[in-house]
Amino acid sequence: DAKTTQPPSMDCAEGRAANLPCNHSTISGNEYVYWYRQIHSQGPQYIIHGLKNNETNEMASLIITEDRKSSTLILPHATLRDTAVYYCIVSMNTGFQKLVFGTGTRLLVSP
Amino acid sequence: GAVVSQHPSRVICKSGTSVKIECRSLDFQATTMFWYRQFPKQSLMLMATSNEGSKATYEQGVEKDKFLINHASLTLSTLTVTSAHPEDSSFYICSARDTSGSLNEQFFGPGTRLTVL
Numbered sequence: 001d002a003k004t005t006q007p008p009s010m011d012c013a014e015g016r017a018a019n020l021p022c023n024h025s026t027i028s029g030n031e032y033v034y035w036y037r038q039i040h041s042q043g044p045q046y047i048i049h050g051l052k053n054n055e056t057n058e059m060a061s062l063i064i065t066e067d068r069k070s071s072t073l074i075l076p077h078a079t080l081r082d083t084a085v086y087y088c089i090v091s092m093n094t095g096f097q098k099l100v101f102g103t104g105t106r107l108l109v110s111p
Numbered sequence: 112g113a114v115v116s117q118h119p120s121r122v123i124c125k126s127g128t129s130v131k132i133e134c135r136s137l138d139f140q141a142t143t144m145f146w147y148r149q150f151p152k153q154s155l156m157l158m159a160t161s162n163e164g165s166k167a168t169y170e171q172g173v174e175k176d177k178f179l180i181n182h183a184s185l186t187l188s189t190l191t192v193t194s195a196h197p198e199d200s201s202f203y204i205c206s207a208r209d210t211s212g213s214l215n216e217q218f219f220g221p222g223t224r225l226t227v228l
Contacts, residue, residue: 036219043115043204043219044155087154098145099206099217101155 003027004088009106012082018075020105022088025069032093033064035073037084038104044087047073051093078109114138115207117220124195125228132190132223134205140185141207145217146178149202161188195227 005023012018024033032051036044048055048062050071055062061074075082087104091097114137124130134144142163147155159180160168167180179191188207192199206219 034217038155041202041222041224043117043206043221046216046218049216098157098160100157101147103154 003090003100004102006086006088006102006105008103009108012075012078012107012109014080014109014111015077018078018082018107018109020073020075020086020088020107021070022073023070024088024090027068027090030092031090033062033068033071034089034091034099035060035062035086036089036099036101037082037086039081039084044101047086049093078107080109080111083107083109115205115218115220117203117205117223119223120221121224121226123226123228126196127194129191129193130195130225132192132203132205132225134188134190134207134220136186136207136209136218139207139209139211141188141209142185144182144188144205144207146180146188146190147204147206149204149222155204158190163188192225195225197227200225200227 003026032049034049035047038044048060050062064071085104085106087101089099091099116135118133144161146158148158149155157170158173161180161182163182169175182188202222202224204222206217208217
């Protein structure tokens with residue numbers, strides 16, 4: 001079973017920041033937080049991952065609370081092309097470790 | 112980033128036939144690949160873990176004789192849906208981990224849409 005909880009849907013205006021929350025209260029010490037997104041009828045796309053420090057890349061920022069029980073994915077300037085289902089997944093960072101997807105958050109970016 | 116391809120992207124077959132789907136890691140080697148299935152408006156469901164040179168590990172409830180997995184090389188895994196029926200119609204997605212770098216990212220293929228008539 002997925003070990004994360006996300007809101008089923010969120011709306012965001014184009015150009016504004018999209019903040020997607022995720023609860024993972026049972027995360028263990030060696031598990032990372034991964035974020036993927038899936039645009040309709042495509043394979044999931046990797047966005048970012050982190051262990052306990054905040055992370056930033058060209059796509060997004062990941063803010064992980066100090067107790068690691070929740071995190072927030074931030075898309076700083078959402079565009080229409082960011083409309084997708086966003087999945088938050090916790091997993092160990094090893095080559096054989098599988099990713100178990102929950103239901104995700106459907107983000108709709110509107111003009 | 113690393114690329115994972117799938118072939119075919121779309122297939123339509125008659126009930127009772129078998130269909131083979133290929134998953135390739137194009138610019139990295141993957142000892143482990145994963146197969147997922149996704150029904151409309153649902154999340155991805157992990158079917159099995161494919162291990163190069165050994166038997167696949169199937170998730171609970173997935174029939175190993177129905178969904179044959181062969182991971183013959185470090186860049187190729189195949190999923191064969193045997194004696195397909197309409198209820199097997201779904202979006203099949205593979206993924207592979209690139210463990211050569213420090214990020215250890217898992218990359219997904221574009222998916223194969225199977226329609227069984």
